[in-house]
Amino acid sequence: xxxxxxxxxxxxxxxxxxxxxxxxxxxxxxxxxxxxxxxxxxxxxxxxxxxxxxxxxxxxxxxxxxxxxxxxxxxxxxxxxxxxxxxxxxxxxxxxxxxxxxxxxxxxxxxxxxxxxxxxxxxxxxxxxxxxxxxxxxxxxxxxxxxxxxxxxxxxxxxxxxxxxxxxxxxxxxxxxxxxxxxxxxxxxxxxxxxxxxxxxxxxxxxxxxxxxxxxxxxxxxxxxxxxxxxxxxxxxxxxxxxxxxxxxxxxxxxxxxxxxxxxxxxxxxxxxxxxxxx
Numbered sequence: 050x051x052x053x054x055x056x057x058x059x060x061x062x063x064x065x066x067x068x069x070x071x072x073x074x075x076x077x078x079x080x081x082x083x084x085x086x087x088x089x090x091x092x093x094x095x096x097x098x099x100x101x102x103x104x105x106x107x108x109x110x111x112x113x114x115x116x117x118x119x120x121x122x123x124x125x126x127x128x129x130x131x132x133x134x135x136x137x138x139x140x141x142x143x144x145x146x147x148x149x150x151x152x153x154x155x156x157x158x159x160x161x162x163x164x165x166x167x168x169x170x171x172x173x174x175x176x177x178x179x180x181x182x183x184x185x186x187x188x189x190x191x192x193x194x195x196x197x198x199x200x201x202x203x204x205x206x207x208x209x210x211x212x213x214x215x216x217x218x219x220x221x222x223x224x225x226x227x228x229x230x231x232x233x234x235x236x237x238x239x240x241x242x243x244x245x246x247x248x249x250x251x252x253x254x255x256x257x258x259x260x261x262x263x264x265x266x267x268x269x270x271x272x273x274x275x276x277x278x279x280x281x282x283x284x285x286x287x288x289x290x291x292x293x294x295x296x297x298x299x300x301x302x303x304x305x306x307x308x309x310x311x312x313x314x315x316x317x318x319x320x321x322x323x324x325x326x327x328x
Contacts, residue, residue, distance in 0.1 A: 086114035086264035087147045087155060087231040089134065094143035095288075096129055103129045105288040106143070111281075113148060116258055116265040118275035121285035122320065127268045128236055130285065131158075134266060135234040147232075154180060154228035161237040163217035165209040171220055172196065172205040178224035195223040198257060215246035219253070226257060233258075235267040239274065248304070251277055255300070272320070276312045277302055284319060292319055 094107040103126045111117055119127045132138040134145060135158045147155075157178070165174045175192040176183050196202050199219040209217060218238060225233060235254075239247045255278055258265050269275055275282050276296060284292035294316065298308050 085231065086262055087149060087151065088113040088264070089148065089232070090146050091134075092144050092146075094130075094133065094145065095141045096126070096133060096138065097141045103288055104133075104140075107288075107290060109283070109290065111264060111266070114262050114264055116267070116278060116280045117283060118267045118269060118279035118281070119283045119285060120269060120272055120275050120316065120320070123270075125285045126288045127285045131234050131236050131266060131268045134232075151231075154182065155231045156234065157225040157228065157230040157232070158234045158236065159221055159225045159238045161240045163209075163221040165217055165220060167209055169209075170205070171201065171207050171209065171212070174209065174220055175223045175227055178227040180228065182228065191227055192223075195227040196220075198226060199223045199253060213246075214242055215250060218242065218250060222250075222253070222257070226261070229261070230263055232264045232266070235265065235269075237268055237270065240270065247274075254278060259300075272313050272316050273309070276309050276316070277304060282316060284316065292316070 089111050091107055091109040094104055094109075095102065096104040107130065119130065121127045129138065133140055135156055137158065166177065169177075172189065172192050175195055176188055178195075179185070179188055179191065182188065193202065193205060196205055199222050201216060201219050201223065204212065204216065204220075209220070212220065221238070239250050242250060251274060254265075258278075265278075267275070267278060276298075279296050281296060282292075282294045283290050284294075294312070296312065298306075298312070302309060
């Protein structure tokens with residue numbers, strides 16, 4: 050906000066500066082226009098790979114702006130569901146409908162690996178997230194703003210090889226955010242990070258989600274991460290939604306609180322009870 054106020058106060062600057070100011074103003078207007086997340090409704094969604102039925106008749110509605118975490122055992126279908134929502138896979142049966150007509154830049158995915166281009170500097174890697182908009186006059190301003198958003202404004206000219214694992218994931222997050230997505234799909238994006246870096250990234254994700262208002266869908270094996278971040282937790286078992294839990298805990302959430310521990314324990318007991326169920 051302070052940066053925006055400084056931009057507003059420089060109308061007497063030379064033409065070149067005014068053009069930069071104009072780009073920044075347009076960037077802010079675009080950001081405000083895209084703060085609203087998208088709702089989505091899934092009906093009868095199934096996905097098979099040859100004879101392997103991974104998802105079986107999923108019915109689900111996610112309101113606009115909700116933060117949903119999807120947990121479950123390996124191979125239960127949670128990543129497949131995320132890939133279907135993000136358009137990386139096509140369903141065998143059923144439908145996925147968004148609340149409004151979508152554009153390519155409305156839905157972005159962040160993966161477990163940063164997937165940065167090693168031959169491109171940090172700022173250029175973030176610009177890749179703009180897709181066809183990369184040719185626009187304000188592309189660099191938008192990329193720089195996204196880097197500032199994730200706390201890496203001073204790394205714009207660095208090569209990916211000199212960044213830490215956490216910094217690389219911040220660049221990947223900036224790349225996902227630069228087009229102001231209305232749905233952000235997160236496929237285990239913090240799974241390879243050390244414990245302290247992971248907590249820091251969780252806090253960053255919570256902040257940018259709160260600030261930008263997109264719909265967030267997170268796949269994670271970490272139940273504590275799910276209860277710390279999400280409004281709602283879905284447990285997938287055998288290709289179906291076995292549990293749908295509202296996380297009615299006030300934000301900001303205090304790690305290690307009794308409420309979080311109680312909810313985490315309840316979900317873990319459900320997941321672990323699968324070992325005791327007859328096959």
